[in-house]
Amino acid sequence: MIQYLWVAFGLIILSVEARQEFGLTDCPSTNANSSVTFHNFTISPDPVEIPGNLSVSGIVTFNTDIIGNLSLELAITRSLGFFDLPLPCIDHLGSCKYIDVCSILDQGKNATLTCADQLRDNGFPCACPFLNGTYVVDNAVFELPKIKGALASFAKGDYTIKLKLVDLDTDDILGCEDLQFTLTEPPVEYIPTTKAPCGFFCQLIG
Numbered sequence: 001m002i003q004y005l006w007v008a009f010g011l012i013i014l015s016v017e018a019r020q021e022f023g024l025t026d027c028p029s030t031n032a033n034s035s036v037t038f039h040n041f042t043i044s045p046d047p048v049e050i051p052g053n054l055s056v057s058g059i060v061t062f063n064t065d066i067i068g069n070l071s072l073e074l075a076i077t078r079s080l081g082f083f084d085l086p087l088p089c090i091d092h093l094g095s096c097k098y099i100d101v102c103s104i105l106d107q108g109k110n111a112t113l114t115c116a117d118q119l120r121d122n123g124f125p126c127a128c129p130f131l132n133g134t135y136v137v138d139n140a141v142f143e144l145p146k147i148k149g150a151l152a153s154f155a156k157g158d159y160t161i162k163l164k165l166v167d168l169d170t171d172d173i174l175g176c177e178d179l180q181f182t183l184t185e186p187p188v189e190y191i192p193t194t195k196a197p198c199g200f201f202c203q204l205i206g
């Protein structure tokens with residue numbers, strides 16, 4: 001599924017040489033008691049190479065049980081140095097708002113948001129309710145596919161993703177994170193042989 005995300009990225013006509021360090025931080029506006037927090041996330045390699053294998057580690061904490069009618073909102077922007085270009089939502093990928101996340105995850109493999117097997121293997125809760133607790137993601141590896149054709153060269157660059165988890169019943173923001181990373185090409189050309197499943201978290205990490 002992630003290949004479509006890269007295609008959405010590819011719609012951006014401009015391409016700039018860029019380099020920003022990976023970061024995943026609470027939004028400045030987030031109140032101290034948000035229900036979902038991310039700690040100590042690291043990726044390797046940084047910048048992210050595409051195609052390539054991306055290793056992700058970090059800690060997710062649910063400070064309360066997360067239940068109810070949740071929406072996940074992604075706002076993706078590409079930094080072009082002199083201005084930030086918001087990317088659209090195309091075919092459920094990009095800057096999208098996913099309403100009723102629990103029901104979507106419940107649809108299993110057919111869902112527009114799915115949980116990557118790598119996260120399941122790490123013991124990450126892949127269905128609602130997300131019970132309070134701390135979940136460690138330990139070197140989950142995601143294989144990022146090659147972008148085909150002319151779009152490939154447009155994917156390189158700096159990206160920022162704002163992730164917001166909102167309780168639709170109360171309008172409370174349960175969690176808000178700013179994710180930033182740079183996409184680049186691997187030093188040597190290679191052709192990926194297999195495509196790893198790319199689900200919920202994979203889409204989150206862009």
Ligand SMILES: *[C@@H]1O[C@H](CO)[C@@H](O)[C@H](O)[C@H]1NC(C)=O
Pocket residue numbers: 031032033
């Ligand atoms: C933190 O949570 C408490 C209890 O739910 C709530 O009363 C308070 O308003 C929250 N703080 C902020 C800054 O939202």
Ligand SMILES: *[C@@H]1O[C@H](CO)[C@@H](O)[C@H](O)[C@H]1NC(C)=O
Pocket residue numbers: 039040059
């Ligand atoms: C994150 O890393 C710092 C420094 O290594 C450590 O002190 C802290 O406890 C870690 N956070 C969590 C939630 O484990």
Ligand SMILES: *[C@@H]1O[C@H](CO)[C@@H](O)[C@H](O)[C@H]1NC(C)=O
Pocket residue numbers: 051052053143190193
């Ligand atoms: C990614 O990992 C897979 C499986 O280990 C391997 O076949 C593939 O060559 C790796 N890709 C890169 C770019 O290292």
Ligand SMILES: *[C@@H]1O[C@H](CO)[C@@H](O)[C@H](O)[C@H]1NC(C)=O
Pocket residue numbers: 063064065132133
């Ligand atoms: C988290 O779960 C534990 C064990 O079920 C419980 O004792 C604790 O009160 C819960 N904490 C919150 C904030 O709900």
Ligand SMILES: *[C@@H]1O[C@H](CO)[C@@H](O)[C@H](O)[C@H]1NC(C)=O
Pocket residue numbers: 069099100103168
């Ligand atoms: C969740 O909220 C949305 C928007 O308010 C609504 O359309 C949807 O029916 C709700 N789903 C459930 C299961 O309540």
Ligand SMILES: *[C@@H]1O[C@H](CO)[C@@H](O)[C@H](O)[C@H]1NC(C)=O
Pocket residue numbers: 107108109110
């Ligand atoms: C996924 O969709 C296929 C084709 O529409 C269907 O045969 C299959 O039962 C669905 N799987 C699940 C888990 O819903």
